[in-house]
Amino acid sequence: MTQHSAEVAIIGAGIAGIATAYYLAEHHNITNVLLIEQGQPMAFTSAQSGENYRNWWPHPSMVDFTNHSIDLMEKIARDSNNRLHMNRRGYALATRRTQVDDLVEQIRYGYDNKHDDLIRFHGSSDSVSYKFAEKPDWESAPDGVDVMQNQDLIRRAFPSFSEEIQTVLHIRRGGDISGQQMGMYMLEKYRAQGGRRLTGMVKQINQQDGFELEIETGEGLTRVKAEKIVNTAGPFAGKIAEMIGETLPVYNTFQQKIAFEDVEKAIPRNLPFSIDLDEQCIDWSEDEKDWLAGDDEYKWLTEQMPGAIHCRPDGGDNGSWLKLGWAYNETPQDVAWEPVLNDQFPEIALRGAARLNPSLKAYYGKLPRNMTHYGGWYTMTEENWPLIGSMGENGAEKGAFMVAALSGFGTMAACASADLVAKWVAEDGKPKYASDFSLERYQNAPLLAELKEASKGVL
Template structure:
């Protein structure tokens, strides 16, 4: 038996938004005081630092809708408690298409909102609907409308969103959606954890010995240490698989690298009151004949000359009187090894600007001319095949997981933390808890339902 340097009730591996949230709800809701968070990096400095910092309660399945609705409610509690330290806004998500009758998207709305859909989904199809629609005049989350407004009147669309291209035919305006400061959320939680007995250890977990208690071997700047813990949480983000491997488990998670750019919109192309906008439509990028020929010669770039998937993101970033904007496009589907160099693509800024300028033509001004100080960055989406998270007990006694939150880690951190904490202390849990736990893979009915889904909620 190795000499134990540190003993604790709970060890959380990973100081990202989700690991911090697990520790926070263990301390806040269940009174746990002896908690250690372990990470070789600064808190919130890896994947959590690359977040788009958005939230929404739109999902094509009622379980994920309820899951994110619950997380938003917890975010609202923190915003109220702290005088909105987390900078919560609510202008909504505007999902854009050029199709006048996007029946599949409407079906997803009704499926995702379940029995409440009839009350939540509002259609605006003619001139008489103008007075019924509330544009996002304020960024305040308190008092913002709920539900979804489906705008199918082009005059209303042009009047409300003149920055969009004229060919937009339908907008799904998800109203319980907006942005937060993920860093402020994490800092608030860390302050509470530390004030109530929790602590951070800078180190890398290199081995886990199963048993009761569990024994962790940690490489720290001061040398190797041994920690014993009654319970351990695998919240290692893109390194979930590494931690699971240490106890002989396979969580079925892959890592996909996605990129974004942020820059100062000096030309004022994107209005500061614009909702978080996603262009859902596929498109072919506008290359010159010479550019298209050069790109076609290389198998790695030839795909850029073909039809590209939809899902381009654009939103104002920072203060309402600021000028910065963010653009993203999660078109990469190739898994990467998070241990290697980041697969940053120097062509990405040009690609996303060309794609985004189809919806907001003025953005073409910046193609090849990004303002000085522009930020091009990326992060790993740790995800399951069905794009549902893993939250709950692992097979190894005393081990729990909270992860695989793909591109929705910031918005779902609170409920992920609370749900994992509830599992750990064996307290009543949300009705959907078992569907998000690793044990769902043993339930053939759940897995058949997820496999049959046409949409996995990727945006």
């Protein structure tokens, strides 16, 4: 039987696991690390990422956390000559509402004591200048948010938006990256410092003088002896925790997306990641609506759907593809390696997205053949905050740590998550938000009460 040893064994080589290995070496000189994954790195959940990032969250801890993650991604962009193709056109949050005090208040609260400098209002008679996102360069883009209610300005900035849109909140520190390129960059750096990989599935973890992991590989059973472990197993994080007798408050939902070639040039290539905040009923014809309403399996498609369908160009200014996503599924499911896609989802997403961008109606019933329909698992806590730190009440003493429940924000949060868990592993000083993202938060009744009333921000 083959045996390996390591100071730290990382279980899961998605973007969170790779980033953890990277920051253990980069920030703490911990290089005796073994990265364990059943298949190829970033081939499961990370491969389905929307690859977007933003610092828009309705709580200061999440804003500080994602701001730090963006800082770290920007450093990688600088160090790698922007190998991760980082751009910063922002997030455009669109609504037909004119009264948006609640949305602005969420942003104010998230920005904490910095909101006066970061929120800019553009009303019908406002003369404050608005900087168009003419270039995707992240270095020159402003921070903060532009609250736009000047209709002429909205039409000029977002010409594809429906004329029903009355308000746009343009979150400026946001955009997209190539998550795969960022992961490969970190993996290469990890390997260059002596980091190792093992391909196999963790079957059992024994706790004795650290940890002994039993790994099923293509060559048979392998044992790994590790002083410490980090659970970065994505949708399987709960199962890994159970192997050491711990229960994580997480569940999984399956969310789908589509990408297709915009042969009709329906969407401007400089459109930011755009979200329709409003609830809607899907735009079916009367005949389609009658047919769907008469079938118990599909009746729900005629009822009111949640907001937050999103659309963005894919492939940069010179590309030709679009991505659409709508995370409306809230049903917890057992994880499957090959989840079943809903054949109706492409048309559902298309018609939902056409309410914000009516030019997409050109594709009704005739989406291009050059289309990809895919999906991934969102591993979540009830409040949709991550779990980072000690895996269990005495996990730190035992040497058991985790990065879990990154749901739909794994790519954008990977760097800050990994940097934080590396501090736990190395027993280094942690930021003030560390306890908020650990299991310690479940002893903080005021915080939990606050999060129960807050938006979960699922996209």
